[in-house]
Amino acid sequence: MSDEKYFQDITPRERAIFEGAITMGALFHQFIGTPVSIKTAKSLERAIEKSMQLQPCIKKVEVKIDREMLEEALNEYQYISLTEDMLNVKVISEYGEVRIVVRMRYVEELHYPLMYVESVD
Amino acid sequence: MSDEKYFQDITPRERAIFEGAITMGALFHQFIGTPVSIKTAKSLERAIEKSMQLQPCIKKVEVKIDREMLEEALNEYQYISLTEDMLNVKVISEYGEVRIVVRMRYVEELHYPLMYVESVD
Amino acid sequence: MSDEKYFQDITPRERAIFEGAITMGALFHQFIGTPVSIKTAKSLERAIEKSMQLQPCIKKVEVKIDREMLEEALNEYQYISLTEDMLNVKVISEYGEVRIVVRMRYVEELHYPLMYVESVD
Amino acid sequence: MSDEKYFQDITPRERAIFEGAITMGALFHQFIGTPVSIKTAKSLERAIEKSMQLQPCIKKVEVKIDREMLEEALNEYQYISLTEDMLNVKVISEYGEVRIVVRMRYVEELHYPLMYVESVD
Numbered sequence: 483m484s485d486e487k488y489f490q491d492i493t494p495r496e497r498a499i500f501e502g503a504i505t506m507g508a509l510f511h512q513f514i515g516t517p518v519s520i521k522t523a524k525s526l527e528r529a530i531e532k533s534m535q536l537q538p539c540i541k542k543v544e545v546k547i548d549r550e551m552l553e554e555a556l557n558e559y560q561y562i563s564l565t566e567d568m569l570n571v572k573v574i575s576e577y578g579e580v581r582i583v584v585r586m587r588y589v590e591e592l593h594y595p596l597m598y599v600e601s602v603d
Numbered sequence: 604m605s606d607e608k609y610f611q612d613i614t615p616r617e618r619a620i621f622e623g624a625i626t627m628g629a630l631f632h633q634f635i636g637t638p639v640s641i642k643t644a645k646s647l648e649r650a651i652e653k654s655m656q657l658q659p660c661i662k663k664v665e666v667k668i669d670r671e672m673l674e675e676a677l678n679e680y681q682y683i684s685l686t687e688d689m690l691n692v693k694v695i696s697e698y699g700e701v702r703i704v705v706r707m708r709y710v711e712e713l714h715y716p717l718m719y720v721e722s723v724d
Numbered sequence: 725m726s727d728e729k730y731f732q733d734i735t736p737r738e739r740a741i742f743e744g745a746i747t748m749g750a751l752f753h754q755f756i757g758t759p760v761s762i763k764t765a766k767s768l769e770r771a772i773e774k775s776m777q778l779q780p781c782i783k784k785v786e787v788k789i790d791r792e793m794l795e796e797a798l799n800e801y802q803y804i805s806l807t808e809d810m811l812n813v814k815v816i817s818e819y820g821e822v823r824i825v826v827r828m829r830y831v832e833e834l835h836y837p838l839m840y841v842e843s844v845d
Numbered sequence: 846m847s848d849e850k851y852f853q854d855i856t857p858r859e860r861a862i863f864e865g866a867i868t869m870g871a872l873f874h875q876f877i878g879t880p881v882s883i884k885t886a887k888s889l890e891r892a893i894e895k896s897m898q899l900q901p902c903i904k905k906v907e908v909k910i911d912r913e914m915l916e917e918a919l920n921e922y923q924y925i926s927l928t929e930d931m932l933n934v935k936v937i938s939e940y941g942e943v944r945i946v947v948r949m950r951y952v953e954e955l956h957y958p959l960m961y962v963e964s965v966d
Contacts, residue, residue, distance in 0.1 A: 484954075484955065485952075485955055485957075485959060485961070488959060488961040489961060489962065491962060491964070491965055492862065492962050492965070495859070496858070496859055496862050496962070499855065499859050499862055499863050499866070500862050500863075500866045500960075500962060501866070502866075503862070503863045503864070503865075503866035503867045503870065504866045504867070504869060504870035504960055505870060506867060506870065507866065507867035507868060507869065507870030507871035507872075507874070508870035508871065508873060508874045509870075509874075510871060510874075511870070511871040511872075511873075511874040511875035512874040589848075589851075591847070592847065592848055594848075596848060596851060597863075597867055598848070598851040598852060599852065599854060599855050599859070599863060601854070602854055602855070
């Protein structure tokens with residue numbers, strides 16, 4: 483890509499980490515708040531995956547929305563807004579020969595939707 | 604619905620307008636900025652429609668993302684962020700016997716993505 | 725405004741309801757998910773108010789983010805994401821001689837962040 | 846922080862890059878679409894900065910919204926939605942003794958709001 487001059491100070495491994503992290507931050511803040519139900523969860527998961535896979539260096543995105551929480555949370559309106567504790571996401575980014583898996587899941591002990599680097603190959 | 608006590612001051616027609624308008628404002632501000640390309644536009648349109656149809660009184664949502672703009676706007680990254688001028692949306696809301704069509708489209712003469720009531724039945 | 729031809733089928737009262745509802749839906753879906761803490765809540769409230777007051781027919785927006793929830797929810801990261809149950813909002817819209825107050829607050833009995841028309845003058 | 850076990854496979858420098866990148870992706874997708882005008886731009890800049898500075902390892906965020914574009918773009922509604930080409934952002938993240946500057950600005954030659962690592966100390 484012709485953007486390479488902007489990344490001369492970092493290694494391929496750092497570039498893969500950088501791009502995976504951008505996509506995870508983007509995914510969270512773009513889609514949190516979206517109305518969702520048992521019936522629409524699959525369509526939403528696929529659309530999130532497809533849109534976020536467009537970003538630079540992103541090879542694959544896997545999104546799982548917690549179906550149990552969707553069932554338990556149901557009110558009379560039959561849907562809720564997507565929240566951080568319902569999301570379990572993997573983002574696989576590659577640059578050169580490096581492949582990174584960035585993960586986001588709600589970590590109970592931290593009370594926080596933690597984003598971290600799950601593996602580096 | 605048990606929320607009816609909150610809507611005693613307005614007519615069924617006003618309620619349908621109210622709910623249709625909420626959904627249009629919500630749709631715009633939830634999804635603007637989403638990465639999109641020719642290849643993912645359809646999946647995104649369907650996911651937007653399904654999620655916004657969950658909202659109260661909403662019977663149908665039709666979303667069209669401008670394919671020509673997607674083609675023209677392409678950079679070397681092969682995708683762009685969803686912008687207001689690419690969206691053409693119909694939201695159909697019903698309450699009692701009233702049916703409202705709320706529309707959003709970019710109006711060139713106003714330089715603005717206008718939301719308006721297209722019809723009332 | 726020169727957009728009046730788009731609103732010929734609805735009354736001034738309906739127009740005020742329409743614009744107030746758009747702004748409430750927009751506010752919710754634009755800002756849900758924003759990082760917030762006790763220290764930044766006031767700045768965020770003011771920025772939300774100022775930005776949403778820009779929309780057509782909107783005279784005033786009042787946003788309150790629940791400080792108790794911010795305090796209780798604190799994890800070791802010292803902030804959380806803005807959620808629907810922390811928001812209490814009033815949007816005042818006017819068209820012609822009509823003034824509408826649209827309200828959003830989390831209603832416990834509905835388990836839902838209800839948006840409704842609080843008053844019409 | 847007690848989240849350190851999740852970051853054992855990466856270096857301090859990579860951690861700083863990771864957290865800076867998350868915040869840049871988050872900032873973009875949280876706030877794109879927000880109504881903004883010459884009068885409200887400063888309040889919005891400050892609120893974005895304060896909210897994004899809450900994220901892990903983020904020491905400083907500087908947001909500039911292009912005032913010329915706000916002036917040129919004005920329609921009869923006297924505001925527009927925040928778009929990618931109006932944003933110029935610096936995010937400074939630190940971990941251990943490493944300090945990273947992540948930058949986002951619209952790069953004309955790429956037709957793209959590029960996020961990149963501007964410096965590493």
